[in-house]
Amino acid sequence: MPVKVQLDRIGMAFATPGGTFRAVAPLDLAIETGRFVSLVGPSGCGKSTLFNVIAGLLQPTEGRVLIDDEDATGTIGRVGYMLQKDLLLPWRTVLDNVILGMEIQGKPLKQARERALPLLRKYGLAGFEHLYPNSLSGGMRQRAALLRTLLFDTDVILLDEPFGALDAQTKSQMQEWLMQLWSDFRKTVVFVTHDVDEAIYLSDEIHVMGTRPGRILETIQIPIARPRPRAVTLSPDFTAIKERCLQLLTADRPALEAA
Numbered sequence: 001m002p003v004k005v006q007l008d009r010i011g012m013a014f015a016t017p018g019g020t021f022r023a024v025a026p027l028d029l030a031i032e033t034g035r036f037v038s039l040v041g042p043s044g045c046g047k048s049t050l051f052n053v054i055a056g057l058l059q060p061t062e063g064r065v066l067i068d069d070e071d072a073t074g075t076i077g078r079v080g081y082m083l084q085k086d087l088l089l090p091w092r093t094v095l096d097n098v099i100l101g102m103e104i105q106g107k108p109l110k111q112a113r114e115r116a117l118p119l120l121r122k123y124g125l126a127g128f129e130h131l132y133p134n135s136l137s138g139g140m141r142q143r144a145a146l147l148r149t150l151l152f153d154t155d156v157i158l159l160d161e162p163f164g165a166l167d168a169q170t171k172s173q174m175q176e177w178l179m180q181l182w183s184d185f186r187k188t189v190v191f192v193t194h195d196v197d198e199a200i201y202l203s204d205e206i207h208v209m210g211t212r213p214g215r216i217l218e219t220i221q222i223p224i225a226r227p228r229p230r231a232v233t234l235s236p237d238f239t240a241i242k243e244r245c246l247q248l249l250t251a252d253r254p255a256l257e258a259a
C-alpha cells in the first residue's frame with residue numbers, strides 16, 4: 001500500500017518558563033493508505049502533540065509532514081481531526097454539529113444537511129438529529145463528534161482518545177460501531193488510546209510510545225483476520241501482542257518515576 005501520511009524526522013520542543021522542554025524526539029512514522037493505526041503510550045509522551053502537528057495546527061520544531069508525498073507541514077484542512085475533548089457546539093443541534101466540517105469546507109447548508117441526515121440515521125443517531133448535545137449520553141455525543149470528523153471530506157482522520165471517558169459497555173459498542181464506519185468509509189485512521197486491548201482489537205498496526213522525550217519504542221503488526229469477533233481478545237495471538245505492549249510500557253515507566 002502507498003504511504004498516506006509520513007512523518008519525516010518530526011520533533012517538537014516547547015519554550016517554557018523553565019527553559020526548553022523536549023516533548024517529542026525527532027521520529028519517523030509512515031502510515032499506509034486505508035490502514036487503522038494506533039498510537040499507545042503513557043500520558044505526556046506526545047500523542048496529542050503529534051496529532052496537532054499532523055493536522056497542521058502546530059509547527060514542528062524540526063522535520064516535515066508529508067501527505068500523499070506532498071509537504072503538508074503546517075497546512076490545515078488536510079486531515080479530519082477529532083480532538084481529545086469532543087467540542088460539540090451546545091447551541092447547535094446534532095445535525096448542525098455534524099455538518100460543521102462540510103460547512104467550513106464551503107458546502108451549502110442545505111446540501112450538507114441532506115448528506116448528513118441519512119448517515120445520522122444509518123449510524124445510530126436516528127431520533128437525535130434535532131436535539132442539542134446536552135441532552136445526549138456520552139456515547140451518543142461521541143457518535144456525533146465522530147460522524148462530524150468523518151464528514152470532513154479528507155482521506156485521513158485522527159481520533160484522539162474518542163472513547164476514553166466511556167464506561168466499558170458503551171465503549172465496546174462504540175468500537176463495533178467504529179469498525180462498521182471504517183469499513184464503510186474506507187479512510188485511513190490514526191487512533192490514540194491508553195487502552196491496549198482497544199488498540200489491538202481495532203488496529204492493523206500499533207506504535208507503542210515512550211516518554212522523556214516522546215518517541216516510538218516499537219511498531220507492532222496485528223495480523224488478526226477481520227471481522228474480529230469479541231472472543232478474539234482471548235486468543236493466544238491477541239494475548240501475546242498484549243504482553244509485548246505491556247512489557248514495553250512497563251519498561252518505559254522507571255525512567256518516568258525516577259525523573
Ligand SMILES: Nc1ncnc2c1ncn2[C@@H]1O[C@H](COP(=O)(O)OP(=O)(O)OP(=O)(O)O)[C@@H](O)[C@H]1O
Pocket residue numbers: 014015016021023041042043044045046047048049050084214
Ligand atoms: N504548548 C505547550 N507548552 C509546553 N509544553 C507542552 C505544550 N503542549 C504540550 N506540552 C507538553 O508536551 C508533552 C506531550 O504532551 P501531549 O499532550 O502531546 O501528551 P499526550 O501523549 O497526548 O498525553 P495524554 O495521554 O495525557 O493526552 C507533555 O509533557 C506536555 O506537558
Ligand SMILES: [Mg+2]
Pocket residue numbers: 047048049084160
Ligand atoms: Mg493527549
